[in-house]
Amino acid sequence: MIRTRVIPCLQLINDSLVKTTQFKKYNYIGDPINTVRIFNELEVDELCFLDIRASVEKRSPNFKILSEIADECFMPLSYGGGIRDAETARRILEIGFEKVVLNTAALENPSLVSEIATHSGSQSVIGSIDFKKDLFGKYQVWSTDGTIKTKHSAIEWAQELVRLGVGEILLTAMDNDGMWSGYQLDAIEKITTSVSVPVIANGGAGNIGHLIEAVKAGASAVACGSMVVYQAKGMGVLINFLEKKQIENLFS
Secondary structure, rough: OOEEEEEEEEEOOOOEEEEOOOOOOOOEEOOHHHHHHHHHHHOOOEEEEEEEOOOOOOOOHHHHHHHHHHHHHHOOEEEEEEOOOOHHHHHHOOOOOOOEEOOHHHHHHHHOHHHHHHHHOHEEEEEEEEEOOOOOOOOEEEEEEOOEEEEEEHHHHHHHHHHHHHOOEEEEEEOOOOOOOOOOOOHHHHHHHOOOEEEEEOOOOOOOHHHHHHHHOOEEEEEEEEEHHHHOOOOOOOOOOOHHHHHHHHOO
């Protein structure tokens, strides 16, 4: 049986580590390299880094900081932000990241997903979906760091991403982001039952119970942000992670 992964999902703005609330205001967390060193010691399953402003600012990934992260990190890594062509994706994989995360670029150029998946394998491509629940109860996909509303429903876009070749889906509930209130369970259940690839639940984790709820709703992995960079809600920065025994017993 494959063990459920618990993944710190860390937000970058260029070379600084930050944490947002509902994709709006953000707080400075610290230096990503020092953070990686702490997570090495804590023996986390894997790390995901997302440069949240790269697409908005129309800039390329910061390869200098990504190279430093890859050199320092002992666990599998994924990265998203500013990846607009296959060559950029290949470069990120070559410097030591196992997976690339595609969000805005996949919406603007769906064939890019297939191109990267064909060259590097579906296991190297994560399709990222940022969504909000609209007034009619539909899960609407947003792009460009949650600044542009698209015509896609999250369920239909997840199915299309799988058809294009992604190996996993990172599903982020924008309204839950940084709120410590739990994941959007209904969306997790609907999307995991509509696709054949693993879904990583993201947005809203505040305690161990929330992780368990997400897995029961169908998630194959759970991503955490605030929970692993703050002491607690409303308190200061503290890079932390669950103990190995906690994780081993978490989903049994």
